[in-house]
Amino acid sequence: MIQLIGLLLLPAIGILALILRAATNARISEEKIVASVAIATAFLFFFGVIIGFNGISFPIIPSINFSFTLGLTGISIPFLLLAVIMPALGLWSAYKEINKNKTLFYILYMFSYLSMIAVFISTNLILFFIFWETILISFFFIIMFWGEKEIRRKASMKFLIFTQFGSLTLLGAFILLFVYTGSFNINVIATSIQTIPSYVAYVIFFFVLITAFIKMPIFPFHSWLPDAHVGAPTAGSVLLAGVLLKLGGYALLLFGIMLFPTIAGSLQIPLIAIAVFTAIYSTLAASAQKDFKRLVAYSSIFYMSLAFLVIMSLNYIGQNGAIVLIVSHGFIVGMLFVLAGLLKEKTGTRDLDKLGGLMLKMPLYAFFVIFGVLATLGVPGLSNFPGELLVFIGAYAAYPLALLSLFAVLIATNYYLSAVKRILFVSVPKRLAKIKDISPWDAMQLAMFSIFIVIIGILPSVIVNSFNFVV
Amino acid sequence: MLASLVIIPLIGERVIKSYLIAIAATIISLVTSIIFSVAYFGTSIVESFPWIGSAFSLSLIGSNLTLTSAVLVSFVSLMVLLFSVFYMKKEPQERYYTEMSLFIASMLGLVLSGSLLLFYIFWELVGVSSYLLIGFWYKKERAVAAGKKALVMTRIGDVAFLAALAVIFINLNTFSISTILQSLTNLSQPLLLLISSLIIIAALSKSAQFPFYTWLPDAMEGPTPVSALLHSATMVAAGAYLLILLSPLITAAGLDIIITIVGLLTAFLAALLALNNTHFKRILAYSTIESLAFMFMAIGTVNTAGAMFYLITHALFKSLLFFVSGVLAVTLGIQDIYALRSKRLLSSWLSIPAAIGFASLAGLPPFMSFFAHASLTIGFNLYESILFVIIAFLTALFSFRAFFLIFNKRSNQKIEMRFSAAIPIYILASLSAAGGAIVIVFNRVLLNFAYSIDIFTLATIMSTIIGIVIAYELFYLNRIDKLYSIRHITDKLISRISYDSLITDVGNLVVHMGNVVAKFDALMSRFYEGSAYTALFMSSKSRKLENGDTHSYIIAILIGAIAILAVATVFI
Amino acid sequence: MINAEYVLFAGVLGLIAIDLLRRRLSVSKDIIHWITLSILIAAFASEILFGNLNVNFFASIQYTQFINGFILFLSLIIYGFLFADSKEFDTLIDALFIFAVLGATLVVLASNFISLIISIEMISIASYGLVFFQKSNSRMEGAMKYVVVSFLSVIIMIFGVSLIFGGAGTLSFSSISNVNYLPFISGLALVIVGLAFKSTIVPFHMWAPDVYEASNSTITAFLSSVSKAAGLVAMMRVFFFALPVSSQFIEVIFVILAVATIFFASFLATVQDRIKRLLAYSSIAQAGFAFIGIALLNYIAVSAAVFYIFTFAVADALVFLAYKIFEDNKIIYKNDATRMFSTSKIATAGLFLGILSLAGVPPTIGFFGKLAIFVSLLSKGYIYLVLALFVIILFSTFYYLGLLREMEFSSKKVATKRNFKLKIKEALIIILIITLFTGAAFAVF
Incomplete structure (x- = not known):
């Protein structure tokens, strides 16, 4: 058995090492420290998945039931996979992009790394919230200080205000749970959930719902996401899409659906309607985007709305589908953001109107773009396919009209293919006559994403068997 | 065993003379499928692989129908590949033969599928590989547009198919084609109607029937061997093949x-x-x-x-x-x-x-x-x-x-x-x-x-x-x-009667709607920002209250005191 | 028992005597500073060892030792800053400072309206002097404003107390019963005004930004943490532990005042250009949060309030002291924040973490403070109020972190005199930062 705390100690050691490095002017580079920590954590994680994890618990402030309690919830493992892998994959982009205040960046990066892992294994709600907020704050600074010059201020503020409101409502839900069950421990709360009066239960569910709406995000609280993505550096975008958006789904599953299935059931139809609307809305909005990164951001709203839709389907197949889709989307959209970053790096623009014919100049890049787009579109053998399949089956089982969201799939096909056409095909603008293909080093990063996408696509049972969702 | 039929054509290229490998693989497929169809003549064998749990298993079936189709597919593919040696001499070989191999493998998988799920998987793969092949000459704008059109139009069918899958699975809890056809009586008439109309839409779009046929003439922008393959044994035949497989379902629904x-x-x-x-x-x-x-x-x-x-x-x-x-x-x-x-x-x-x-x-x-x-x-x-x-x-x-x-x-x-x-x-x-x-x-x-x-x-x-x-x-x-x-x-x-422009109009309409939605979205985004600015504006107004003048401070204190006293009298 | 108050009182008398002697002998004034420092240390030690005094007019209750403990602790740290700058001011300040600290500890202990007024005046009068720290026009103006407005509030409060005496026949907190409600409630309302003035509750807060800005930042730290904490604790003492009045009246008034304070101050804080003024308004908003805890008038809420007062006092002291370092380097406006990091990394970290704590971001104590307040609000069912507070917390997060967004991290060294003085200050800031993270251990419900 692996102690869960090991997953947190490694990044903590990384942070210390970064500080020591800065203090002693050691020769080792920041990236090396972060990379080695990430690799070690990943190994520890996979090893742990095989032989099992062991929780830990010791009280910190007993009077408010604040204890350092680590343990796996039924759905931790798939989310942990994202939290452990994504930062490692984002490191490539960070290595190229971040050239000022590296130490500070990597300290923040490690802080968010640590917190992202910790959020998914904290079973004490205060501890959970502490890490939840740490992620937000580190991200706020990552966007603010290392984002794209033009819009980083606005983007970071918008990100902060929206997601902070989501955190506060989550905090409200936690406090209400504490007030009525007398505990911040998720397991204790789950057993004494009957003591909560029904109107309070509604309030709690509502709070969690707002959190999920903001974090996933769902219309009308999505407007922070495109800005945040465009504003963030590539590494930030990868983590943002790969892990942060998933926090909303995790919270909704854990505190909304698992604790209050009956309330979720009574609100099912309107929520499904909102999800379907968001799906179509976001795909339509994506159709009109000219910035590739913004387009990917909107499409990521689309996939999260599918996940939300099927979480609300409240059936076994649907929940499986939601988690498979969430994990798979993490890898795919991460890859697309890396591709968008490379586009900017190589051609100096992400404006679809100013691009074209890159397939001739950058065949390797083109391969990965086509791969990524096909993966998003749910081509069988790649990871979105099992997710989408289960999603639509689950959605139908819950509410047949939910299949209207399939129209969004059509629209998504249309705009993704248009984007591919405008980036890769037809003729090369004169301006881009001299660009070079991506380096093997970049290709390696993309290949890493692809490996996960293919593995999940071919063997989705790897993900499905890793969690145990009880409604 | 049957799986090998599907996998063989996929075996890689990466060498200069990749057509040799592709052709060799297809010959092996042809030979194996002939052997299988002779060996299993009149019987039907099923190979099943669990995928997501046992309900979502993927199965291949070898029966007269499927194996005959496999012989046909591999034979025509072989012919097309031979012809490609002539036709595609000057084109990039690797990419062409890789995509062709994928295409052929998907079609073989499709005809051999024993479960509707696997059928759907290959159905999509056929669509995707035809997209890649139609747009093979990526420098030609029309070829690229045609590829896109083909995928988007057939995607309508894919989506209908996916919906049909959902309906079938929820009601029958299986994907196996034979089980589905046996348990048709368990389905109510409206459900049967729903499923079969979805399936028919899928088939119509894949086989380029009215009202979906416009993508097929455009698809001629692709290389001729691709068109040959697309038109004869693969892609468009898939729709007809689907209906052939599921015709009892359609009959039961009366469509x-x-x-x-x-x-x-x-x-x-x-x-x-x-x-x-x-x-x-x-x-x-x-x-x-x-x-x-x-x-x-x-x-x-x-x-x-x-x-x-x-x-x-x-x-x-x-x-x-x-x-x-x-x-x-x-x-x-x-x-x-x-x-x-x-x-x-x-x-x-x-x-x-x-x-x-x-x-x-x-x-x-x-x-x-x-x-x-x-x-x-x-x-x-x-x-x-x-x-x-x-x-x-x-x-x-x-x-x-x-x-x-x-x-x-x-x-x-x-x-x-x-x-x-x-x-x-x-x-x-x-x-x-x-x-x-x-x-x-x-x-x-x-x-x-x-x-x-x-x-x-x-x-x-x-x-x-x-x-x-x-x-x-x-x-x-x-x-x-x-x-x-x-x-x-x-x-x-x-x-x-040619309504190509209508299709384009629908496409433009989507883009228009997209523009409208995007504008609305920007507006909403600005609304959020605007409310922040309004708050700031209000704040800056309230700033005037604090002007550093001690008189106003004293007045504020007095007003506050009187207000509190007033509230207090309410409670007395 | 050698209580802290005795130590301070004896100390301040002795200090004045020694100071007179020193002036005669024209010895270096350092000795006075050293003595002051040791008096404060001794007071803090005796507070921890022996607790508070318990006499006729001054009585200890449950929280007093904790409150006076942190008051003395923060005073010690703040004096450390003064000590580092001791070249700049006269030795009189030392005595005034001890007087103010003494007043603050006595306010916490006061168990009678008379003793309450006396101790409050003790802080106020000492504070006037502290604000007029160095001779300059702006300090003079601030001090004068403070004096004038403060007098008004004291007068109102004394009037209120006399009304209470008329209604209840006694001024002791513990023996009030059988009251005549008309004068009693009116008196109470006026006492609220007086105490609200001290704890900078809207609309009695207006002096605060001006005075805070006019004073030396070290003194501002003292005023906004120790002095304000004392006012809030007095409020709590009077209205929760002493008076048998209809708590509904108090609850309504207090909740309105608290919410008004939080909203108004947060709005105003957003539009400030000067960092110090922004911090001043934020400190007012913080008082509003603590006031909510007092407003609810139940055991959980008051415990939450006590803890909240502690958390914001620490954080406020931290941000103002950190700001002191920047102020010395001419970082006045938000736009100057670009130079913060190159001026002092530790002070930047201090300001940053202090701000996070004020914004209620975990795992700083600010988070636990807000958590406690929300727990008490929600257990009384104020869900809408909590939602409204969420919005305003967002607002405050906006301006808090907006303060940092001009910051730039450049590794190039700006010519800053990294002398012994700065090192002491940075060490003190580190101590406060540590408190910011470990202080949650004092959280009690």
Whole structure:
């Protein structure tokens, strides 16, 4: 058995090492420290998945039931996979992009790394919230200080205000749970959930719902996401899409659906309607985007709305589908953001109107773009396919009209293919006559994403068997 | 075992002479599928692999139907690959053969699927690989647009299929085709209607039937071998194949008549459009649509065996015709039939295979296609038969119009005969010519197979011959110009029924809606920002209250004190 | 028992005597600073060892030791800053500072309206002097404003107390019963005004930004943490532990005042350009949060309030002291924040973490403080109020972190005199930062 705390100690050691490095002017580079920590954590994680994890618990402030309690919830493992892998994959982009205040960046990066892992294994709600907020704050600074010059201020503020409101409502839900069950421990709360009066239960569910709406995000609280993505550096975008958006789904599953299935059931139809609307809305909005990164951001709203839709389907197949889709989307959209970053790096623009014919100049890049787009579109053998399949089956089982969201799939096909056409095909603008293909080093990063996408696509049972969702 | 059939074509390339590997793999597939179909003749074996839990298992099935289809697919693919050696000499080999291999493997997987889920997986893969292949010449804007159009249009069907899968799985808890067909009685009538209409939509879009057919002519922008493969044994055949597999479902829902009607309508439209077109490959594309419509009509009359037989026949002669067009395109660089007329090609080596191909298209005896027509029409009622006779006339007219225009007059114009082009052409031509003999044994392969030569068959032959004669009169002898006014009218009429622009409009509409939504989204985003600014503005107003003047401070304190006192009096 | 108050009182008298002697002998004034420092240390030690005094007019209750403990602790740290700058001011300040600290500890202990007024005045009068720290026009103006407005509030409060005496017949907190409600409630309302003035509750807060800005930042730290904490604790003492009045009246008034304070101050804070003024308004908003805890008048809420007062006092002291370092380097406006990091990394970290704590971001104590307040609000069912507070917390997060967004991290060294003085200050800031993270251990419900 692996102690869960090991997953947190490694990044903590990384942070210390970064500080020591800065203090002693050691020769080792920041990236090396972060990379080695990430690799070690990943190994520890996979090893742990095989032989099992062991929780830990010791009280910190007993009077408010604040204890350092680590343990796996039924759905931790798939989310942990994202939290452990994504930062490692984002490191490539960070290595190229971040050239000022590296130490500070990597300290923040490690802080968010640590917190992202910790959020998914904290079973004490205060501890959970502490890490939840740490992620937000580190991200706020990552966007603010290392984002794209033009819009980083606005983007970071918008990100902060929206997601902070989501955190506060989550905090409200936690406090209400504490007030009525007398505990911040998720397991204790789950057993004494009957003591909560029904109107309070509604309030709690509502709070969690707002959190999920903001974090996933769902219309009308999505407007922070495109800005945040465009504003963030590539590494930030990868983590943002790969892990942060998933926090909303995790919270909704854990505190909304698992604790209050009956309330979720009574609100099912309107929520499904909102999800379907968001799906179509976001795909339509994506159709009109000219910035590739913004387009990917909107499409990521689309996939999260599918996940939300099927979480609300409240059936076994649907929940499986939601988690498979969430994990798979993490890898795919991460890859697309890396591709968008490379586009900017190589051609100096992400404006679809100013691009074209890159397939001739950058065949390797083109391969990965086509791969990524096909993966998003749910081509069988790649990871979105099992997710989408289960999603639509689950959605139908819950509410047949939910299949209207399939129209969004059509629209998504249309705009993704248009984007591919405008980036890769037809003729090369004169301006881009001299660009070079991506380096093997970049290709390696993309290949890493692809490996996960293919593995999940071919063997989705790897993900499905890793969690145990009880409604 | 059966899985190997699917995997073999996928085996990699990455070397310069990748066509050798692709061809070798396809030969192995062909041989194995022949061996399997002989070995398992009359039995059916199932191989099942669990995927997501046991409910979502993927199974392959080897039965007469599936293995025959596998033989057909691998055979036609082999021919196409051989032809590609000739046609694609100057193109990037790796990418082409990789995508072709994917295409062939997907189609093999599709025909062998025993579960609807696996069928869907390969169905999508076929769509995607055809997208990649149609847009193979990525520098040509039209090719890219055509690829995109093909994928988007067939995606409508994919989505319908996916919805059907969801409905089926939730109600029957299985994907196995045989189990589904056995438990049809468990489904209520509305559900049956829903499922079969979704399945029909899927099939219509994949097989380019009305109202989805517009993508197929555009798909001619791809390389000719791709078109040949796309049109004969893969892609478009998948839709018909799906309906053949699930025809009991359609029958149970009572939607047969819809399929027949759509088939008739499509056949009629396609024949007219073919008659109007001058681009060789486009004519072939419309003829494919028409042939598929024939299959749909047969399926609509619960004559799946006839449809299947026609599918096989069509695969052979259609790839033959495409090869002919491919040779012309490579050697002469011309695809327009009027432009080809001036080349006077009648004496070239291509004319006999082409004649066989076009005669097959028109369904003339004694070619294989004649028997296919005979078995196709077996379930038709009186009206359908009459309409079929009319369509047969139109078919003969447009196919021989093309033939007479292209192979017009003898001359010394030589077309170089390349080994890799000639072999597949001759093989296919001889099969199309003599393959009719299979008809005698085919009812051992597929149950319920029958054909009859009756009064309507004769009527069809008559109308076909009339069509050929008219075509000869008009086009070979070049009297068309005298009938200019008629042509003008038909042109106008036909341009009405082609609704390409409608599709584009729908696409534009989506983009427009997208723009509107994006504007709204930006507005909403600005609303959020605006509310922040309003708050800031209000804050800056309230700032004036604090002006550093001690008098106002004192007044504020006094006001506050009085207010509190006032509240206090309420509570006394 | 050698209580802290005795130590301070004896100390301040002795200090004045020694100072007189020193002036005669013209010895360096350092000795006075050293003595002051040791008095404060001794007071803090005796507070921890012996607790508070418990006499007729001054009585200890449950929280007093904790409150006085942190008051003395923060005073010690703040004096450390003064000590580092001791070249700049006269030795009189030392005595005034001890007087103010003494007043603050006595306010916490006061168990009678008379003793309450006396101790409050003790802080106030000492504070006037502290604000007028160095001779300059702006300090003079601030001090004068403070004096004038403060007098008014004291007068109102004394009037209120006399009304209470008229209604209840006693001024002791513990023996009030059988009251005549008309004068009693009116008196109470006026006492609220007086105490609200001290704890900078809207609309009695207006002096605060001006005075805070006019004073030396070290003194501002003292005023906004120790002095304000004392006012809030007095409020709590009077209204929760002493008076048998209809708590509904108090609850309504207090909740309105608290919400008004939080909203108004947060709005105003957003539009400030000067960092110090922004911090001043934020400190007012913080008082509003603590006031909510007092407003609810139940055991959980008051415990939450006590803890909240502690958390914001620590954080406020931290941000103002950190700001002191920047102020010395001419970082006045938000736009100057670019130079923060190069001026002092530790002070930047201090300001940053202090701000996070004020914004209620975990795992700083600010988060636990807000958590406690929300727990008490929600257990009384104020869900809508909590939602409204969420919005305003967002607002405050906006301006808090907006303060940092001009910051730039450049590794190039700006010519900053890294002398011994700065090192002491940075060390003190580190101590406060540690408190910011470990202080949650004092959270009690």
